[in-house]
Amino acid sequence: MRIGYFLSSEEFAPAELLAQARDAERAGFQALWISDHYHPWVDAQGQSPFVWSMIGALSQVCALPVTTAVTCPTIRIHPAVIAQAAATSAVLHDGRFVLGVGSGEALNEHILGGAWPGAGVRLEMLEESVEVLRELWRGGFVTHRGRHYTVEQARIYTLPQTPPPVYVSGFGPKAVDLAARIGDGYVSTMPDGDLVRRFRDGGGGDKPCQGGFKAAYADSEDEGVRIAYERWPNAGVPGELSQVLPSPRHFEQAAHLVRPEMMRESFVCGNSADAHLARIDQYAEAGFDEVYVANTGPHTRGLFDLYQREIFPRLRR
Secondary structure: OEEEEEEOOOOOOHHHHHHHHHHHHHHOOOOEEEOOOOOOOOOOOOOOOOHHHHHHHHOOOOOOOEEEOOEOOOOOOOHHHHHHHHHHHHHHOOOOEEEEEOOOOHHHHHHHOOOOOOHHHHHHHHHHHHHHHHHHHOOOOEEEEOOOOEEEEEOOOOOOOOOOOEEEEOOOHHHHHHHHHHOOEEEEOOOOHHHHHHHHHHHHOOOOEEEEEEEEEOOOHHHHHHHHHHHOHHHHOOOOHHHHOOOHHHHHHHHHHOOHHHHHHHEEEEOOHHHHHHHHHHHHHHOOOEEEEEEOOOOHHHHHHHHHHHHHHHHHO
16 A cells, blocks of 8 residues: 655645655655645634645655645636646656546635535536546647536647546545546545445446545644644534535634544544554555545654654554
């Protein structure tokens, strides 16, 4: 299994993200995820740099493969523009770039004033947007008039030798079925073996499956819980609220439903190598090929040291 590091754009400024990427490579991580947000989930996270600037900068500071986890190519940015951004990113990273896509959240996508569609329409838009991306990556001029998108005589001139793979995120059955049908891989943040099997049986076959989880490194589990609850209470927000709430203040209001103890379920808190290895094993047993760990709070260096000193040697054994 490939172990990667998840760069949380919602929490860290650009220079911090670049430093984390360098440190992750030195520690032995094999790849990077990076989130694509317009807003943080809650104000306590406090950041949200433009992902395409960050991806370009990452190509200059490390040689790790990069996947967007995930980009929504449907509303905030037209898929024709995402196609150009992803093509340039693939060139800069010498083919080590994967475009992870999903149907998005109102938190980021409502900002231009349009209606936030229902889940079925969002998946329909996502499928057409991936079609537009791939048309443009073939080269030549493209005119596309679909149900949701129009492209008029557009051509991308800066193209990689091979188009970037498109991995599709999915948490519900319909989204996983779409990922299986159109994706070059699958992305999830839950170690759910049923979803991986649905992806593989529905047409995904042996295509790569990427998963990710969050940690809050600290001197004790209780201190990690405190940090996680302070920075990411939204991790405990139930149901479909994460897709429909439109602003950080609404997530802060919904976070009143979340108790600090709930962070122990969604985060690996503290400094236990065994706890990290147990979470990685959950993803391995669920059938994932790659797993990415994010650290919240100020102790990222401690997490890198833990992985370099204890976790990677034990995984190799």
